[in-house]
Amino acid sequence: MSNAAFATTAPATSRAEPIPVGTILPWAVFASLMLLLAVYFVGAEEGATSLIGGSYVHEFVHDGRHLLGFPCH
Amino acid sequence: MVGNLLLRGMMIGVLAGLLAFCFAKTFGEPWVDYAIAFEEHPSHAAAGAAEEPEIVSRQTQAGFGLLTGLLVYGAAIGGLLALAFAFADGRLGRLSSRSVAAVIAALGYVAIVLVPQLKYPANPPAVGSADTIVARTELFFVMLAFSVALMIAAAMFGRRLSERFGGWNGATVAAGVYLAIMTVMFAALPNIEEIPASFSPGALWNFRVASIGVQTVLWASIGLGFGAVAEFSARHRSVPGKVVGAAASR
Numbered sequence: 001m002s003n004a005a006f007a008t009t010a011p012a013t014s015r016a017e018p019i020p021v022g023t024i025l026p027w028a029v030f031a032s033l034m035l036l037l038a039v040y041f042v043g044a045e046e047g048a049t050s051l052i053g054g055s056y057v058h059e060f061v062h063d064g065r066h067l068l069g070f071p072c073h
Numbered sequence: 074m075v076g077n078l079l080l081r082g083m084m085i086g087v088l089a090g091l092l093a094f095c096f097a098k099t100f101g102e103p104w105v106d107y108a109i110a111f112e113e114h115p116s117h118a119a120a121g122a123a124e125e126p127e128i129v130s131r132q133t134q135a136g137f138g139l140l141t142g143l144l145v146y147g148a149a150i151g152g153l154l155a156l157a158f159a160f161a162d163g164r165l166g167r168l169s170s171r172s173v174a175a176v177i178a179a180l181g182y183v184a185i186v187l188v189p190q191l192k193y194p195a196n197p198p199a200v201g202s203a204d205t206i207v208a209r210t211e212l213f214f215v216m217l218a219f220s221v222a223l224m225i226a227a228a229m230f231g232r233r234l235s236e237r238f239g240g241w242n243g244a245t246v247a248a249g250v251y252l253a254i255m256t257v258m259f260a261a262l263p264n265i266e267e268i269p270a271s272f273s274p275g276a277l278w279n280f281r282v283a284s285i286g287v288q289t290v291l292w293a294s295i296g297l298g299f300g301a302v303a304e305f306s307a308r309h310r311s312v313p314g315k316v317v318g319a320a321a322s323r
Contacts, residue, residue: 071201
């Protein structure tokens with residue numbers, strides 16, 4: 001065991017062991033959906049499309065939307 | 074492990090959003106204000122829609138609203154970068170974790186910001202007709218989605234090539250393929266020209282430079298910040314004796 005530990009005492013430029021794709025996938029699918037939803041609310045809600053109606057979200061993130069380069073109005 | 078990376082990525086993203094906010098507040102807001110003053114000037118307002126009621130004050134929009142938008146966007150980009158990093162780390166030739174993070178952020182910046190913005194650049198208020206917002210939004214997201222999908226495909230193709238022909242050769246060919254197809258895409262998609270004739274070209278240019286600046290600050294901070302954090306991540310702190318505990322806790 002200590003041999004294994006020494007073997008992984010690697011220099012700063014060592015490359016990491018790849019994480020198995022099967023381990024990443026559930027995280028990637030769920031988190032991507034959540035994160036893309038967040039981007040949607042900052043970037044597009046109540047512009048061309050609207051999920052919750054009104055225009056408060058649009059007006060609130062208005063400046064960020066313009067400065068991040070999303071079409072705003 | 075992946076959850077841990079995700080959390081770190083999102084936290085770095087929030088910090089990067091804070092930096093981007095400082096930049097946006099200083100260099101972007103003056104041009105937003107300029108555009109709103111232009112929009113509300115009587116001689117231009119007549120052409121546009123009727124005066125809209127103010128739902129959120131300008132002060133909130135330029136302060137807490139801007140901050141919220143950038144923090145949320147930063148957290149999202151940081152999280153997505155962390156996921157891409159989870160796939161790529163240890164799979165890009167001999168690149169270290171820190172280099173992998175930087176490469177992914179650079180490719181993401183090109184695919185998500187630089188290339189789509191060159192075709193459909195950021196517009197301040199007063200630029201762009203309200204009648205075309207649906208079409209403009211569709212075109213923007215079509216461009217964005219296509220660019221990202223093509224970048225992912227090109228990166229995977231480049232990785233294949235690299236295994237046979239070496240890293241530089243693989244990356245060069247893949248970059249060429251991405252750029253060639255995006256060039257065709259640029260030519261195929263319609264242009265949008267809705268800049269009011271009397272809007273100052275200088276102000277528009279400055280706004281767009283500020284906008285690209287905000288994105289650059291955000292992406293550079295995330296790429297470099299996350300790389301630094303990933304390098305310190307548990308599986309790299311493989312100090313003898315700590316390895317067992319670190320491995321067991323995961």
